[in-house]
Amino acid sequence: MANVDAVDFAPYLAIAHALVAHAPPPATSPPPAPGDRVFVTAWMPGKPPVRATGLGATLLDGVVAASEEIAKTATASANVRVEIDALTTAQSVKLDSRLRDRIFDVGLHGYAVSDGAARIGWVLPSEILLDGDVELGGAEKDRETRPLHSEKLAADLAARAHVEMPVIASMNAAQFEITARVEPAVAGGAPVPLFRTMPPHPTTLTPDALLAAVRAAADYLARIVDRRGAFTYQYDPVHDQRSGGYSILRHAGAIYALMEAYEELHVLEWEQATARAVGYLKQQLQHSPDGAFLSDNPDGEQRKSGGSGIAIVALVKYAQATGDASDLETMRDLARFIVHQQYDDGHFRENADVTREDDRARGKRLNKEIYYFAGEATLGLTRLYTLDPDPKWLAAARKSADYIVNVRDAHDDLKHQIHDHWLSYALHDLFVITREPSYAAHAHKIADAILLAERKPDTAPYPDYVGSFYDEGQTTPTSTRLEALASTFQLARFMGTDETPLATASMQLACFMRGQQLDAESVYFVKDPSRAMGGVRESLMNSDVRIDYPQHALSAWLRVARLLRDPAWGKPGK
DSSP, rough: OOOOOOOHHHHHHHHHHHTTTTOOSOOOOOOOOOOOOOOEEEEOOSOOOOEEEOOOSSSSHHHHHHHHHHTTSOOOSSSOOEEEEEEEEEEOOOOOOHHHHHHGGGOOOEEESSTTTTEEEEHHHHHHHHTTTBBSOOOOOSEEEEEEHHHHHHHHHHHHHHOOOGGGGGGGGEEEEEEEEEESSSSTTTOOOOTBBOOOOOOOOOOOHHHHHHHHHHHHHHHTTTSSSOBOOEEEETTTEEEEOOHHHHHHHHHHHHHHHHHHHOOHHHHHHHHHHHHHHHTOEEEEEEEEOOOOTOOHHHHHHHHHHHHHHHHHHHHHSSSTTTHHHHHHHHHHHHHHHHHHTOOOOHHHHHHHHHHGTTOOOOOOOHHHHHHHHHHHHHHHHSSOOOOOHHHHHHHHHHIIIIISTTTOOOOOOOOOOHHHHHHHHHHHHHOOOOHHHHHHHHHHHHHHSSSOOTTOOOOOTTTSSOOOBHHHHHHHHHHHHHHHHHHHHHHOOOOOHHHHHHHHHHHHTTTOOOOTGGGGGGGOOHHHHBOOOSSSOOOOEEHHHHHHHHHHHHHHHHHHOOOOSSSSTT
């Protein structure tokens, strides 16, 4: 196989585009390059991709052969982006039900079967990802690899080879790697290199670039609010399909993020969409003699406190950004419920408490509560205090923070400290109000735990993993941790301490997230680019967009942008 590292793919893409689009050939031709097996894909909005392969004495021969094959069935269209994948390595492999791939290599390997040049079946690395040919998530005993959907893979290989499925068992099988380039979104630009379907992640971002990402994410969130005020909860941009389910807590978080963006950029459509979302949120509140609460699961005791906290955070930000504080009594009602749920030691009522206290629950093991709910409740009370300075809100927030700092997390080392972004927000705000040293110290402890766990350039298995935390390269774990880091970055600036390590790590995390935001260059593979633009993907291996993915990314990017744009932002009095 020829080395294509030095190949300029621009003329090859131009020739392929002309053939696929049934357009006049370009005036220039590429310099001679050794023959390579290539795969050409034609991406057209609203239509399934059309793929073909070619092999010739030169690289151009292979590109032309594949493009001419596509042109036989592809409708003439100038609105097409062509991708060329050139084969770089291949090795024999056994295709059976035990076929697995190393987790970090998922999306980098394609598969082929052949018994000669006349019959070849192939599945590209991008198809493995975009068509869901690998099992992601779940409780895997073998955490280092993931199983492929071998039956689907075999069926696809047989279809491409034009043979019956049993025949491929007698054919030579190989696992291969490719070098991929796609045409730029704007004609005349340089070919876009692809790695695991996406362009390379940026390595640094200016404040303007961060704000552009914020604007795109906010546009996405506002665009998916329907007339009732509900968001499109989960969206598959590859197939332009919506998924079921809904989380009203994430709905509240999306309101908060949209209002943060509105506060900065003042886009009227965002405020209008958020007003509808606030109306929907208030309809979902549940009322009790002890106050109102918001919960995805009324059986989760601490979940009620956390949900009520996030609802307050959302409503406070809406009031601050718009000047409309008409929902203040609703916020107070939510806060009264949180205070009611709090025990004398500062912790909020949990399912374990229900089991101990309620005879009807004895013998019934309720689900364990999640640590993040306490931080959400604490932040809600703290943010309400800034709008409605009633001492009881601050007292309850402090009692909760004191319990978390001095009891719950007191004995956790950095490897076990929860990376709690909502708590980091609350600790920053509480320190600014009270100057209590333990709040700042614990915020820095959370930040140090995040810095310890982050994948850095020297520990990441591939460059696209830099700034990630989990094996599938999920984006929201990075976004929430960046929220925590940026909050403590702001806290360090307020205190006048060294902010450099936090600034450096924040940039790495921000770049990882930006690398997974769908933009003009990366929406080549989605069915409806106008709908998907600005969304943030679930992970390096899954293109689904749920409302909390752009929500957390938006909030994190915005705080980093403000810190980098103005060296005085976050200091006392600023």
